[in-house]
Amino acid sequence: MTSNTSLCDICSLRYISNPSTHWCQDCDEALCSDCKEHHTLSKATRDHTFIPIADYKKLPVFITDIKPNCEIHNEKYQNYCQKHDCPICYKCIQDHVKCTDNIVPLEMVTQHFKTSHIFDDLTQSISDLETNIKQLRKGREDNLVEIADQYKSSVMKIKELRIKVNHNLDSIEQELMSQLKDAESKCSQEIKEILQCLNKVELEICNYDSTLKGIKQHASELQVYLVTREIEKQVSEQEKKLKSMMENKLFDYFTFSLEIHSERENILSDLCGTVSVEKNPTKDKLIYSKSRQAQILSNVINSFDNIKLRRIQKFNPGSKSVTGCIILPDGRMAFTQYQKNRLLIRKADGNLDFEIQLLENCTFDLTVVDVATVAVSSGASMYKPHIQLIDINSREKTNLIHTKSSCYGIVYVDETLICCGNVPNGIYKIDLKSNQTSVISSTIVSATKSYIAYFNSKFYVTNDREHTITCFDNHGTVIWTYEDRINIITPQGVSIDSNGNVFVACFHSNNVSVISPEGSRAKQVLDHKDGLHNPSALHYERTTNRLLVANNNGTVCLFEA
Known part of the structure; x- marks a missing residue:
């Protein structure tokens, strides 16, 4: 179509300023009334669809910019490649030699749509x-x-x-x-x-x-x-x-x-x-x-067999002792620095927003409680084990809950905090309204670097000493346990996607592996080629299908599914 849509594309070539009244959808041309009949007769190999030019101009620009001809070869689109999800002309076929089984006539795709x-x-x-x-x-x-x-x-x-x-x-x-x-x-x-x-x-x-x-x-x-x-x-x-x-x-x-x-x-x-x-x-x-x-x-949403991750970001969080990471509801990221007991808040681009120096000795893992609050576990604190509630907006501690056991992995579920305890061993439940603690299970063994995740009424706990991942319900009944001492060595951070696939950070096997929802299969999806160096913590954000992985060497990678 010419830059001046008020002129007929046929007449304008003959220097006749004849106003266009119709638009041919099949040929992508503006036509005046005199040329419309001649245009149809000259290209009578198929029926043409005409609409008033005034109506066509009302369509948004991103629609009218879609042309029937190939941008590379300037030939009319005739086929459609289902593999690459795009229309192609007859010259494009040579670039799609491996897609022969996926190429169909364009009319088959667009007809009657x-x-x-x-x-x-x-x-x-x-x-x-x-x-x-x-x-x-x-x-x-x-x-x-x-x-x-x-x-x-x-x-x-x-x-x-x-x-x-x-x-x-x-x-x-x-x-x-x-x-x-x-x-x-x-x-x-x-x-x-x-x-x-x-x-x-x-x-x-x-x-x-x-x-x-x-x-x-x-x-x-x-x-x-x-x-x-x-x-x-x-x-x-x-x-x-x-x-x-x-x-x-x-x-x-x-x-x-x-x-x-x-x-x-x-x-x-x-x-x-x-x-x-x-x-x-x-x-x-x-x-x-x-x-x-x-x-x-x-x-x-990717199924287990089709899971593929693409790295979109890599940065230094400002610490080599990161043991907890999470993507906040507003897109920022939060990290716990274990030995220096700091909570680091970074912007979506990875740059430091601010940091909060906590008064207690250690900070191990963290979980989102609401849009402005996170809960931080202490791990093996020199003082009495505890959980701190931190208001990110005011950057202050709003509550300190002492726990019966050293508290490592932590997750927030329905007004309660669930944590992995060690010495004494157990999965503990803490009611945030009353600060009362109860035991979900004392038989599921957790270690000194056990993490926990929750999805669809199921909990998932890692044990880096036994090299296992255990799935259990709200009553502590084990549903399945997965063990692979070749590909999943020293599993630590754990998180679940929208399909129930279990992502695990494997410290000594230096990879991120995925376990199927039923716990029967597993495969490696990321390794050192993707920027992993002894990954310790990870978090899968189900809203955006993004996976945040923290390495022991002080780097963080963000992947997109």
């Missing part, structure tokens, strides 16, 4: 995504109103108490109001952050529906096919993001309440109160198209 179920499913998915966002937004807005009402109700309780105790309650009132406001602000802030995220997702997908309607009416089959594939991938990513947020309980409801305590009701000076905040699972349900989602996920 506008009326295909995939196109309709994608349209429905966009509608479902918009419905999900509206539903989740309403839930969060309603929760804000409920929190405000509960806040007002609690304030009334405080006022009633204030009247009863008169002037002696001044100091207590001030403390309670401060706690109440802080709790309400924290709840509201978390909900508003979720709302901002939902608004961002809605902004990204709001134009998909209108785009699909436009290309269905006015774009060529090739353009529709290629654009549909691209939009399909973007819609799938947005669905995965919402699903991940749902799995991470970011849509759970906050409950706001105030409880007044009095050991001796008649003694005003003993009156006190506590502000408590609870989160209840959301009743919102996301809408999915199961058949289409299965089709999309099969292209996005």
Whole structure:
């Protein structure tokens, strides 16, 4: 098409300024009314599709930029390579000699695609995504109103108490109001952050529906096919993001309440109160198209046999004694420096954001508790073993929990911390509300560098002395144990992907291996050629399909599945 789409591509070559009124989708040419009939007769080998030029100009630029001719050879696309997922001309075939079995006629791929179920499913998915966002937004807005009402109700309780105790309650009132406001602000802030995220997702997908309607009416089959594939991938990513947020309980409801305590009701000076905040699972349900989602996920999420990782980043975290690493919800990365008891926070590009010097002796592993809090285990501390809760925003310790055993690998699950204990041995569960400790299992043996991960109601623990990885349920019942003293020597860090594949950092065999979800097979996916040097810790971020690996030599590698 010429740069001036107001001129007919045929007439303009003869220096006739004849305005174009139609667009030939098959030949990618603008035509005036006089040339349209002649154009059809001169190329009568097949039917041509014409649309008004005014409608064609309404299509987005990224659609009209898709041309029917090969950019390399300037020949018309005739075939499609399924292996490389791209259209090719007859001259391109020589570059695809190894793809013979995967080359099909282009018409076979694009014909009737506008009326295909995939196109309709994608349209429905966009509608479902918009419905999900509206539903989740309403839930969060309603929760804000409920929190405000509960806040007002609690304030009334405080006022009633204030009247009863008169002037002696001044100091207590001030403390309670401060706690109440802080709790309400924290709840509201978390909900508003979720709302901002939902608004961002809605902004990204709001134009998909209108785009699909436009290309269905006015774009060529090739353009529709290629654009549909691209939009399909973007819609799938947005669905995965919402699903991940749902799995991470970011849509759970906050409950706001105030409880007044009095050991001796008649003694005003003993009156006190506590502000408590609870989160209840959301009743919102996301809408999915199961058949289409299965089709999309099969292209996005790797099965065990097809797992491949590509290194996208390598940097120095600032320490050679990193024993814990994790990707934070906002994309930053956190590392624990064992001997120097530091928590290092690095930006998504690997550059240092800040570091927190912890007061206690050692820091071994860490886990995300919420968007602003991480829990850090002490390992073999010189002092009483413990777990610290650190607020990343304020860079301060918010809680210190003493443990019955030396605490190594740690993971956060449903308001509790699960840790690997050594001396005495056991898998311990710590309730964050009461700080009470219970034992999940005392028979599953953990070592001094055991790590733990959780996925789909199952725990996974490594034992670097026995060279084993053990999978067990919430009650401590062993489901399977995997042992390979050739390829998986000294397993340490462990993490799980969205398919249940178990990624393990193998220190002395110098690789990262993957164990199948049922624990029957394993294979090596990374080694020294990929930048590994005695890997000790790793973390698989299921939202972005990225794997973070920390080496003992002081380097960190980030891989993408």
